[in-house]
Amino acid sequence: MDSAPLRLSPYQDTSFDHGAISRFNAWFFTVLAGQINRYARLHKELAFDGIPPANVVELGAGCGANVGWMPAGVRLYALEPNRRMHDALRKTCSRAGVELVLLPTGAERMPFEDASVDEVVCSLVLCTVGDADAVLAEVGRVLRPGGHFRFVEHIAAPQGGMRGWVQLKIRRPWGWIFEGCDPHRDTLARIEAAGFTSVVAERRKFRRSPFWPVNTAAWGIATR
């Protein structure tokens, strides 16, 4: 890889371990990574194809579901606060030959300088972060002008439909099981309102996924 490493500023370790439920999430996103990637294959191809082999920042990298989309030569700065996911993430990166810089912290405050990052990626994360607007503002701060924010997210189903109704009904238990995940967040609207120069995005359901409540989804590439 040709790019110099990013300069890291001091940061707060905001990682967590909620015991059994964090262990469950680490297990879930390790065991089902292949399957979830199949449901989201088209979304990820559209959003992640063309990532250059340079420094890439991934928000909520989990157990490494997106490592397979990283071209050879990437240096991956993975923000991941769930400590139970760290071993799986290290193993996935090591197997793929991806250089990993694991940052045990949330994406609301990233340890990168203003306008220093070319590529930020995430999948299924803006549904879960405590403050999605703060994370999007932070993405805007760290990206260079012309840099990309590539995302694949499940989003709120339209009001008035059955799925949207179910999403609202299951919000609390779903959020408890998946450590903060909101099945009914208007994530795409928030990205579109976050002040990027352009947002190319498409609403597209995850196909044949059994996780029916969260099959309303979008992929996109926002440019700073």
Ligand SMILES: C[S@@+](CC[C@H](N)C(=O)[O-])C[C@H]1O[C@@H](n2cnc3c(N)ncnc32)[C@H](O)[C@@H]1O
């Ligand atoms: C649904 S999982 C998705 C994991 C992975 N991106 C994937 O696609 O399999 C949500 C991830 O966001 C992480 N997360 C939670 N709060 C976060 C925050 N404030 N900043 C960054 N990541 C966060 C979780 O620990 C978890 O790994």
